[in-house]
Amino acid sequence: MPEENVSVPKHVAIIMDGNGRWAKKRHLPRVMGHHEGVRAVERTVRAARDAGIAHLSLYAFSTENWKRSPSEVGGLMGLFRYYVSSKIDALKAEGARIRFAGNLAALPEDIRQLLRKAEGETASCTAIDMVVCLNYGGRQEILEAINAFLEDRSRNTLSDSERPYLTEELLRRYFYLSDLPDPDLIIRTSGELRMSNFWLWQGAYSELYFCDTFWPDFGEEELEKALRSYAERERRYGGA
Ligand code: FPP
Numbered sequence: 001m002p003e004e005n006v007s008v009p010k011h012v013a014i015i016m017d018g019n020g021r022w023a024k025k026r027h028l029p030r031v032m033g034h035h036e037g038v039r040a041v042e043r044t045v046r047a048a049r050d051a052g053i054a055h056l057s058l059y060a061f062s063t064e065n066w067k068r069s070p071s072e073v074g075g076l077m078g079l080f081r082y083y084v085s086s087k088i089d090a091l092k093a094e095g096a097r098i099r100f101a102g103n104l105a106a107l108p109e110d111i112r113q114l115l116r117k118a119e120g121e122t123a124s125c126t127a128i129d130m131v132v133c134l135n136y137g138g139r140q141e142i143l144e145a146i147n148a149f150l151e152d153r154s155r156n157t158l159s160d161s162e163r164p165y166l167t168e169e170l171l172r173r174y175f176y177l178s179d180l181p182d183p184d185l186i187i188r189t190s191g192e193l194r195m196s197n198f199w200l201w202q203g204a205y206s207e208l209y210f211c212d213t214f215w216p217d218f219g220e221e222e223l224e225k226a227l228r229s230y231a232e233r234e235r236r237y238g239g240a
Helices: 019-025 030-050 070-086 088-093 109-122 138-154 168-172 220-231
Strands: 011-015 055-062 096-101 128-136 185-188 207-210
Touching (some): 011 220, 019 030, 030 055, 030 070, 070 109, 088 096, 088 109, 096 109
Parallel strands (some): 011 185, 096 128
């Protein structure tokens, strides 16, 4: 078996920030920044695949993003519809599997159907696992997981060894994508230095990388810079 290259992160997660400011700088409506953001998504998925990254997760809509104006929320929902209905063949051609993480039940039913279809049609692609976080919030994911565990416990569907306390391993089983490894590297664009409720549990030991580039300008070169920075880090997971 070839030796695993630890300098390439297995899972890269990205907080795609700066679409609004990218548009504002050009006197365009905010939604145009999100449109251009879709192109950056396409470039980045290809570049990540070519760099040997197995999982790429993208924070596309947070549980807090509903607070934006109805026109911006509508514009974003329209973009998700457009992306998942028109890009499936392109994803398949690139060998990209697409999956979604978040409280999808709160999304419009037609979008949920499109998401399921995209997941089904790309399920056998193995070049890269693309995870789009939609209506995702780390706190909500943890709460939903605990509540699902409590429900199972009250229905007595757990084995004796799983009762009565939660362990890290058991909690993980209730997360949106329980097989997804923790992110090795979390990138945030646009110069903001926050986690914004992204992968709160899973990001406990992630390396963080911040860059000033607005998301619509992100691409291969920017990803390479982040990967170079990651390769120079020494990960200790709390050890000496
Ligand atoms: C943050 O920038 C970006 C978002 C809330 C939306 C991200 C969505 C996309 C990139 C488009 C579609 C994605 C996929 C996967 C099809 P912001 O609006 O907060 O920017 P600002 O901080 O400059 O205002």
